[in-house]
Amino acid sequence: VSGAPLGVFDSGLGGLTVVRALRSRLPHESIVYLGDTARVPYGTRSEDTILRYARSCASVLTKRGVKALVIACNTASAVALDMLRAELDLPVVGVIDPGASAAVEIAASGPKPVHKIGVLATARTVATGAYTRAVGRLSTRLEVIGQAAPLLVPLVEEGWIEGDVPRLAAERYLEPLIHADAGVIVLGCTHYPVLRSIIEDAAARLSGRHIPVVDSAEATAAAVGALLESRGLGAPASERGSLELLVTDLPASFSQMAERCLGTGAPAATQIDL
């Protein structure tokens, strides 16, 4: 089993930020990634629809014999993590608990006391209250303020990642969080790290000070590493991990984005039907 690949899925290309972090931290692990580009975005859909889509993605990956499943999509993690853990006979890791832990650590370690964590996420992730529960399990002294930022996914998918439009969109979404005095901002969607510097600059401009921004990709890769180690599932150190990219639509444009995110070693994506 330890030689089997990790299965990673997302609604589209956002989960590549998690793949990048996994490959950097766990270079011996092989990865099969599935981006559900025929049905992206998930964050504006109902829970029932997201559950159905997540189940079909997981099924593709379990049929390929993955040893663990990483839900590299905040919306699917918020909605479908418990269901997939109950239904599947293998470890399942989401991106919300790792991101929440990282935010709580930063809140506890900074020079100024932080009472509130702001979360930018999709409408669906905010509606589930998943970050509120995840932070609540770690600290009873921190309040979570969720802000739906639905336009950031299409901005990233279209490559509008600099200039006035993403800046104004980031300011509009951050304003309520800064106004409520959030001391840490969590990027609660795996697409948002692409806009990280725009979001950091906007938060600094609105608040007049530096506000730390948490991207859950790194924290998730660390959680996957700890899980593999605790279960004795880590790949042998002699291995060099491979990467396979599967998508449900538009493999050519996905391959381009994968190369931009992962570097020139990225393989071409293969299209599959769900």
Next chain:
Amino acid sequence: VSGAPLGVFDSGLGGLTVVRALRSRLPHESIVYLGDTARVPYGTRSEDTILRYARSCASVLTKRGVKALVIACNTASAVALDMLRAELDLPVVGVIDPGASAAVEIAASGPKPVHKIGVLATARTVATGAYTRAVGRLSTRLEVIGQAAPLLVPLVEEGWIEGDVPRLAAERYLEPLIHADAGVIVLGCTHYPVLRSIIEDAAARLSGRHIPVVDSAEATAAAVGALLESRGLGAPASERGSLELLVTDLPASFSQMAERCLGTGAPAATQIDL
């Protein structure tokens, strides 16, 4: 057959602008509308995926015994009209030919000679060249310039329909069309009429003059009326047309938007599985 309803489908809520025009022009006709909200948007997907999605939408409507099919989505019209006409045993109307005709008429009738028609549309609609072909069948003297405007659909779906962000997005998309001296602008996506005044204002600001904007909903309703009359398929004048709204996800938020678009007489939407 003349008592059967019209079937209308779109990727989401944009096609409601066509429903509004149909109900105003053809008040005796009953309509069954299907919005594929579980898979919206279509305009960023591949042709094969759009063909598959359009075929499954058409199948739902033909099973309900509709007498004619209206593809109230420019992307699906551009990609799937010929296929559906070949496969189905009933009249199929798209939104592109009616919109192109209206633009050609305006170009011919204005005080100033117009040589170029600008089309704002999804990436997929522009890539198909459907407007270029449709205008070319009507006039050999008019050039069509297509401009992909993919962010306008999520802006409308999110309700960001006023203020700086839609204004800047409209200016950015219109700039190449105005620079190329387009004398008419076609809204080549059924979502865009919601942003019509923003687009008109941006075109006037960039060009320093009034530029007519064509919305294909009215022209499509006129084409459907002419088709029904020519085939003797019109509903009896004694009838009062009914309306049924079907969606593949999120019926509650769709019903709200339908009421905003169609007025308080709009029925609640029902969710179906495809």
